[in-house]
Amino acid sequence: MNQRTNQTFQSRSVRRLAAAALGACALLAAGAGHAERLKDLASIQGVRQNQLIGYGLVVGLDGSGDQTTQTPFTVQSVVSMLQNLGVNLPPSTNLQLKNVAAVVVTTSLPAFAQPGQTLDVTVSSMGNAKSLRGGTLLMTPLKGADGQIYGIAQGNVLVGGVGASASGSKAQVNHLSVGRISAGATVERAVPTTLGNGEAIFLELNDTDFSTASRVVAAINSRFGPQTAAAQDGRVIRVRAPEESDQRVAFLGMLESLTVTPAQTNAKVILNARTGSVVMNQAVTLDSCAVSHGNLSVVINTEPVISQPAPLSGGQTVVTSTSQIDIKKEPGQVLLLKGGTSLADVVKALNAIGATPQDLLAILQAMKAAGSLRAELEII
Structure with missing residues (x-):
């Protein structure tokens, strides 16, 4: 019995030392990277929000509502609402409304939300209302993707803007067609949520990365013991957890507080063709290349x-x-850009070109085609 006990103790010690060594290797591979909490890197499978949407009416506007001749659905909604309230209008009635606007109400139902809790809702005009300022949202059912009602919204709309117009002149500050109601919706139905099946839960990384997944597994096993976590792929990690609800919640609280240094992401350059903005991460590198760029302008x-x-x-x-046509071509000077192994070197090399942001879009695409830019180009 003593020999078996010693062997069991030695095997456990070896496994703990192996897990500790694996965790140390992960930390050394991370270098001087910034450690982040696990809750910022991953989410628990099954714990998610659900989108809710509803169609309603905003009343009490100061003459800034929908023009009923151009938005017949607003009139139909008012007539249907009045019928539900016991008011029957003659069929030939032509309503000319100015203080009513048809709106779409949206919100998100958080995980574990229970009936009676309140949610913030966003109210957006779907007609041609000039402003929702000062309006009141009438009782609006909020439905999920399955068509079931999960909440009811009603309240005064708060618009973070102001505007005025008279005799063709108009002044406006911020947006007037969208408002918000704090705690404007009440949850009427809960969505069942399960924290894993049996003895295991699953963590889902925000971004697929095999290196980060292995580091998360090493950190969990180092904290809670060997064979606690195992990576399914580059995104999903299986974690053994207590089956009792209170113990599982406490375990998840400790799990989310673990700090892990994520692996360096792929080199990527984001180009916004509409605004001319360029954003790149720290993994972008540059090989030596020569660049010449000149502007061509045609004025008619x-x-x-x-x-x-x-x-x-x-x-x-x-x-x-x-017509007078004037063509101007600015000569381009050939510049030698030395290779850079850091983001600071890349920025210094691109600033040496002296091109405008719009010109930089074309230059980066040409450098990528030439194989000098070591990054993935993504145009949004």
Whole structure:
């Protein structure tokens, strides 16, 4: 019995030392990276939000509601609402409403939300209302993707803007067609959520990365013992957890507080073609290359020319136009960009070109095609 006990103790010690060595290797591989909490890197499978949407009416507007001749659905909604309240209008009634607007109400139902809890809702105009300022949202059912009602919204709409118009002049600050109601919705139905099946839960990394997944597994096993966690793939990690609900919640609380140094992400450059903005991460590197870029501008000026006939000549006035085309081409200077192994070197090299942000989009694409830019280009 003593020999078996010693062997069991030695095997456990070896496994603990192996797990500790694996965790130390993960920390050494991370280098001087910044450690993050596990709750910021991953989420628990099954714990998620659910989107809710509803259609309703905002009343009490100061003449800034929908123009009913152009938004017939607003009139139909008002008539249907009045019928539900016991008010029957003659069929030939032509409503001319100015203080009512049709809106779409949206919110998110958080995980573990229970009936009676309140949610913030966003109210957005779907017609041609000028402003929702000062309006009141009438009782609006909020439905999920399955068509079931999970909440009821109602309350005063708060719009973070102001505007005024008179005699064709208009002044406006911020957006007036979208408002918000704090605690404006009440949860009516809970969504069942299970924290894993049996003795295991599953962690899902926010971004697929095999290196980060292995580091998370090493950190969990180092903290809670060997064979506690195992990676299913580059995103999903299986974790053994207590089956009792209170113990499982306490275990998840400790699990989320673990600090892990994520692996360096893929080199990526984000190009926004509409605004000309360029964003790159720290993994972007640059090989030596030569760049020459010049601007070509074409300016066309068209001026009208009026030919007026002599008095009493019986001729007609003729209007023609003359165009002047001016082409300007700025010479480009060939610049040698030395290779850079850090983001600071890449920024210094790109600043040496002296190009505008719009020109930089074309230059980065050409450098990528030439194989000098070591990064993935993504255009949004």
